[in-house]
Amino acid sequence: MTTLVAPVTDLNGLAPTKTKRIALVAAKGTLDQAYPPLILATTAASLGWEAGIYFTFYGLDVIHRKRSRRLKVASLANPAGPIQLPNVLGAIPGATAAATFVMNKWMKDARMPPVAEFIAMAQGLGVQFFACSTSMGVMGVKQEDLIDGCLVAGAAAFLDYASTAEVQLFV
Amino acid sequence: MSATITHDELLDTSGLLCPLPVYQAGLALGRLEPGQVLQIITTDPGSLEDIPALARQRGDELLSATDHGTSQRFWIKKGAAA
Numbered sequence: 001m002t003t004l005v006a007p008v009t010d011l012n013g014l015a016p017t018k019t020k021r022i023a024l025v026a027a028k029g030t031l032d033q034a035y036p037p038l039i040l041a042t043t044a045a046s047l048g049w050e051a052g053i054y055f056t057f058y059g060l061d062v063i064h065r066k067r068s069r070r071l072k073v074a075s076l077a078n079p080a081g082p083i084q085l086p087n088v089l090g091a092i093p094g095a096t097a098a099a100t101f102v103m104n105k106w107m108k109d110a111r112m113p114p115v116a117e118f119i120a121m122a123q124g125l126g127v128q129f130f131a132c133s134t135s136m137g138v139m140g141v142k143q144e145d146l147i148d149g150c151l152v153a154g155a156a157a158f159l160d161y162a163s164t165a166e167v168q169l170f171v
Numbered sequence: 172m173s174a175t176i177t178h179d180e181l182l183d184t185s186g187l188l189c190p191l192p193v194y195q196a197g198l199a200l201g202r203l204e205p206g207q208v209l210q211i212i213t214t215d216p217g218s219l220e221d222i223p224a225l226a227r228q229r230g231d232e233l234l235s236a237t238d239h240g241t242s243q244r245f246w247i248k249k250g251a252a253a
Binding site for chain 2: 020039042045046047111112113121125
């Protein structure tokens, strides 16, 4: 049976009068937490918005040429993780690798692109990547360690960008 | 009624989850000229909310949406501003 989902007239009354902007902070460097900011930014760009992600502290790993391809999710201290182990077992060698393997399989089976592909999708839509200069200094990360297209900047530059964003989220 | 709407491009996102239907629909709408119609097939239940939101935010017109239980169909007419 076919049913109309919603009154069409109600859905189209609000054409945007200007480009909206979303400013995201990505502060986490685990496999599971790499996805949300990339998904939100890619979606925002698909809606016609400007989108920027400020990668800070462990979030820098997501845009790190080498580390980005080796992101992990831990079982230890993660009661919601892909494999359910008591913490005492989550600390044994191989537990993190097993959880990471399972999560990657989840994503692949669901036909979700890997992180590297999401990064390419986001950048292809013009999503601006900011790399936190303080985190780079603290963690010894150099510009050449990062993927192409990252703007190295501090908090003031990001706040300047975020100050005109309708949506700001810390992930 | 919706069966009579003609489309200029058909996008089948069956089996794909958010954000991929919206991402692919955005790319497809970008290829169309203003006034042309994109038909989108989805199976992600979130699409019932997501695809209308996509049209609203982009300034395109959702002509019709039909729910077939395990799949959904949408017809979006590209707006002038997009």
